[in-house]
Amino acid sequence: MTLPQDKQRTSLFGTPSARERRVLTDALRTETVGGMVLLAAAVLALLWANTPLSASYETVRDYHFGISALGLDLSVEHWASDGILTIFFFIAGIELKRELVVGELRRPAAAALPVVAALCGMAVPALFYVAVNGAGGGAMxxxxxxxxxxxxxxxxxxxxxxxxxxxxxxxxxxTLAIADDLGAILVIAVFFTSTLNWLAFGGALAGLLLFWALHHRFRVRGWYVYVPLGLVIWALMYNSGVHATIAGVAMGMLLRVTLRTGPEGEAGAGESVSPGERIEHLVRPLSAGFAVPVFALFAAGVSVSGEALGETFRQPEALGVIVGLFAGKFVGVFGGTYLAARFTRARLNPSLSWSDVAGVALLAGIGFTVSLLVTELAFTDAETTEHVKAAVLIGSLLSAVCACVLLKLRDAKYRRMWEDEIRDEDLDGIADIDQPEDLVRRPTEVKRRAREAARLRIESEHRAKADGD
Known part of the structure; x- marks a missing residue:
């Protein structure tokens, strides 16, 4: 019996729409390459900082340049984290806008599960950190x-x-990662904002208003207008005391992600893709292949000697981060998803297992880029910062390894399921899964019949050739 519309339960991990699958495929393709470049940059930073060349690493990282009169005389490390990383947050802003307007987050029923999972995945790791540091006397x-x-x-x-x-x-x-990013952006904006310069902040808001008017009202499309305007907005936001990457998020969320309605009322007449999607497609490789790896290169260069690692596990701040990323993220995401599916109308897709949810929950513990950024904002002591950065790397590595093991087992199972679906052991052109059980032959019988059929075919060809001669 079909349930009424208001009684039906939303399927967890259901198949996304065709448009969402296309956007997802494009994101996965870029992020896969970007993830490899990011990993290479992190490894290079670790090698550079733990070899006889470590002095040159610190020299390059701490080198200052910029325009002092505009308050922009920054070190290379700060240009990477406050400047170049803004491109990453610009893409995050576009993704957030798309998900909220035309994606899964626009429907409360579909958004509930990833949002609950993301909220629990943020709250529980923070609680784990507080518990560890409360017991160990560390800084909160x-x-x-x-x-x-x-x-x-x-x-x-x-x-x-x-x-x-x-x-x-x-x-x-x-979707989970995007909702998680939204939470991280709000945390950075609210809790890591220094003394606010209202004049600069007002100028940044005015620049964002002009950005919106040019894009939506006057339909200006030239990059030569928006790039200089974006740089001005970024500089004003930086000088206001709000973290400069928030400017990237704001500009990303101001882009239009819907197709403009045509003259006859048909959506998308004369427009195949939205400006937001087009710009995201152009800028995402720059974010994944350049901005994030450059940030990692100058943020992940921490000491990994035996003594340094030992101190990392003894320091409550670093230990709290490791426990929060590895255990807290898993408990938060998995527990939040289970509770949402248990006490709401959402349900797990019958073709999936909670082991799949566990794999995703472990993957959520990879907190590299934003975690390193928050580390730099949260701690002023250089030694503590180094240990916490090492903890971010350790926690992310533990989560990645465990997720790889579990998801690889699940991947093998799904591959076997796919092979079972297409298997045709009786060679009749019909998949065995679509036939009654009593018609499926044993493998030995199938092999015998295949060999007999091949023998008869060869004999028939020989007779035909002999008759022709």
Whole structure:
């Protein structure tokens, strides 16, 4: 019996729409390559900072340049984290706008599960951090460090090892990571804003208003207008005391992600893709292949000697981050998803298992990019910062390894399921799964019949040739 519309339960990890699958595929393709470049940049940073060349690494990282009169005389490290990383947050802003307007987050029933999972995936790691540091007498400043999920790394890992996993799992992870990013952006804006310069902040808001008017009212499309305007907005936001990457998020969310209605009332007449989607397609490779790796190069260069690692596990702030990323993220995402499915109308897709949810929950513990950024904002002591950065790398690595093991097992199972669906052991052109059980022959019988058929075919060809001669 079909349930009424208001009684039907939303399927968790259901198959996304065709448009969502296309956007997801494009994101996965770019993030997979970007994740590999990001990993290479992180490895290069670790090697550079732990070899006899470590002095040159610190020299390059701490080198200052810029325009002092505009308050922009920054080190290379700060240009990477406050400047170049804004491109990453610009893409995050477009993704948020798309998901909220035309994606899964526009429907409360579909958005509930990833949003609940993301909220629990942020709250529980923070609680784990607070518990560890409360017991160990550590500083509470880093409670936000284990809250974030790195989209590039998580999707990159999933794309590499999960070739046979259902697309719904990928869509859920992307939506979860986007909702998680929104939470991280709000945390950065609210809790890590220094003394506010209202004049600069007002100028940034005026610039954003002009950005919106040019884009929506006057329909200006030239990059030569928006790039200079974006730089001005970024500089004003930086000088206001609000973290400069928020400017990137705001500009991304101001882009239109819907198709403009044509003269006859038909959506999309004369417009195949929205400006937001077009710009995201152009800028995403720059974000994944340049902005995030450059940030990682100058943020991940921490000491990994035996003594330094030992101190990392003894320091409560660093230990809280490791526990928060590895255990807190898993408990938060998996527990939040289970509770949402248990006490709401949402249900797990019958073709999936809670082991799939566990794999996604482990992937959410990869908190590389934003976690490193929050570490720099939360701690001022250089030694503590180094240890917490090492903890971010350790927690992310533990989560990635465990997720790879579990999801690889699940991927093998789905591959076997696919092979079972197309198997035709009786060679009649009909998949065995579509036939009654008593018509499926035993493998030995199938092989015997195949050999007999091949023998008869060869004998027939020989007779035909002999008759022709």
């Amino acid at each position: 400043d880093g409670w936000a460090v284990p809250m974030a999920t790195d989209i590039a790394f998580a999707l990159g890992v999933l794309a590499v090892i999960g070739t046979n996993l259902p697309s719904g799992i990928r869509a859920f992870l992307l």
